[in-house]
Amino acid sequence: MSERFHTSSEDETIALGERLASTLPVKCVVLLIGNxxxxxxxxxxxxxxxxxxxxxxxxSSPTFTLIxxxxxxxxxxxxxxxxDPAAVARLGLEELxxxxxxxxxxxxxxxxxxxxxxxxxxxxxRTGDEGREIxxxx
Numbered sequence: 489m490s491e492r493f494h495t496s497s498e499d500e501t502i503a504l505g506e507r508l509a510s511t512l513p514v515k516c517v518v519l520l521i522g523n524x525x526x527x528x529x530x531x532x533x534x535x536x537x538x539x540x541x542x543x544x545x546x547x548s549s550p551t552f553t554l555i556x557x558x559x560x561x562x563x564x565x566x567x568x569x570x571x572d573p574a575a576v577a578r579l580g581l582e583e584l585x586x587x588x589x590x591x592x593x594x595x596x597x598x599x600x601x602x603x604x605x606x607x608x609x610x611x612x613x614r615t616g617d618e619g620r621e622i623x624x625x626x
Contacts, residue, residue: 505534
């Protein structure tokens with residue numbers, strides 16, 4: 489099942505993330521899928537805020553740290569800089585997947601063999617300078 493949304497600004501994308509947060513199970517993996525600049529981190533800001541783990545301003549891309557822990561219930565992972573499945577496996581994602589937490593993963597689709605089958609996938613695409621089309625697959 490999929491849901492399709494359109495946003496026309498960063499604020500609208502954050503607000504959509506907040507709304508989506510309320511529909512996520514307590515324990516889930518969410519793959520944020522899209523090209524560079526598609527709005528993955530912006531949507532993550534809204535989801536993290538909606539889960540009450542941090543304000544949108546406190547959320548940034550974990551490109552260099554790889555994993556941000558916003559609370560025991562919310563993790564944000566960015567696999568952009570990794571290209572080897574063995575390096576990804578060493579991060580300990582399976583341990584995060586076992587927790588009662590929402591685990592947001594940017595670029596996780598590059599390593600499908602390491603991702604749980606039971607997951608939410610959110611695809612983001614630019615539709616102009618500020619516009620985004622966002623499709624949620626559950």
